[in-house]
Amino acid sequence: MKHVSCQNCPLRALPLFVAHTDSQVALIESLKREQIVVPADRTVIHEGQGDAPLYTLFSGWAFRFKTLSDGRRQILNFLLPGDFIGVQQKMGDASAHGVQTLTDAMLCVFRRDAVWELHRSAPTLGFGVTWLTAHEESLVDDTLLSVGRRSAEERIATLLVVLYKRVAALLPDGDGQDGVPFPLTQQHIADGLGLSLVHTNKTLRKLERRGLHRIEGGRLHLLDVSTLTRIADLYGDGKPVPRPLI
């Protein structure tokens, strides 16, 4: 696998990510071990795996999940390019989650001590790690609010709007008029929202028949964002806060 320079990383060009100095990028690159390609539907990190490396998702989709011993699965959040993978595992925590790809993906693999080295050598980037971690927690917070207190219809509307905005922020400016890539199966949606597959299907169809959205050919189209937003009880301009990319 060709070792792509972090300096030329196409993700950094996106307005979603804050600029780092040359020396910061050089530090990140020095901590990077390699890039790996992972096919869709592969488990990247197993639940309970204690020695997982640190990754950044470079391309493709993935998700974090936990399961109960009888197989019930909860997806904790979906991972998009630029997302960190595996910080929690590095923290020696008993409760670990698994990570699985949704699509073919490319991951940047970092040295095991990368999180510490970032803190030690570049406070700004160390702060960035904290920021990313706190931000990911806020995504889980939002999902917990949904799963705990929203109806099935409200949950699905929320997921569609929130994911759409996250994906759109990664597309070249102005893109996303013709929908955005959407590789989730209905089983993934169900597992992400604490619903059964059947009820997820029925609720999705109901919203689709009302003309609020369309999922077709692996793309998600939001046809009536304002109604979806109202159903979801969401607020805020939806403009994502620029984030560090490590």
Place this chain on the structure above:
Amino acid sequence: MKHVSCQNCPLRALPLFVAHTDSQVALIESLKREQIVVPADRTVIHEGQGDAPLYTLFSGWAFRFKTLSDGRRQILNFLLPGDFIGVQQKMGDASAHGVQTLTDAMLCVFRRDAVWELHRSAPTLGFGVTWLTAHEESLVDDTLLSVGRRSAEERIATLLVVLYKRVAALLPDGDGQDGVPFPLTQQHIADGLGLSLVHTNKTLRKLERRGLHRIEGGRLHLLDVSTLTRIADLYGDGKPVPRPLI
């Protein structure tokens, strides 16, 4: 309010917390502005409040929460002494949560730029902030698994066991034989588990009649930990990982 020295902070003496060097503690103390006393059931941070300060919970209980516009509330996690309050708010995130006390509490208030200063001046402590943030996320992950995929009985068993262990880790060694303090109302339990108040009550009573636990006089007694643990489908030794205290 007397400014108690961080050096002599009684929390640091607990085996739950890792030791810091004198200079690290001095740095923490230099970033500390004051201590404040907050009565029970007070909102410390309002949802959406952007300029919240950074706190450490010194004594008492609190919780983080989010609400929908019609008043439905989801408690995201419970906060015990030593827990950080307000890191996410500092990250300029759109989605903010509220924080409310459950009991009379004492909070250490830090300078607004404390998180950054920690990263800048003491990488170890900056790393500690990341650690704490990641750890808190893992607590939310666990709750999300519960709320999304566990039955009411399983959720309550999980909450009782997990909270009991967290509280016991804060008590003088060997204490906790006669139960642990437990200031939650059934409404708090319901809001933490995505259940209705009535169903929470009925499920609690059912477990209590089976002799698995007892809640009485503001204390929680686990009478049959192994059965509760089995119902909850929990595993692990339950020994908490030592954590930084900032």
Place this chain on the structure above:
DNA sequence: CGACGTGTTGATCTCTCTCAATTAGAGTGG
């Protein structure tokens, strides 16, 4: 062509919610 994964729909079933009423305990004021 059959197996398999994914999506779809109808028919029950049941867990949990909502509504309603009662009890118990802590304060509070006269």
Place this chain on the structure above:
DNA sequence: CCACTCTAATTGAGAGAGATCAACACGTCG
């Protein structure tokens, strides 16, 4: 000391959102 009030806990009854069970359609792939 006793009514009065308020909060928290409790219990029953009925309703409903969502789960489970079952069948079928459709496309892909070996």
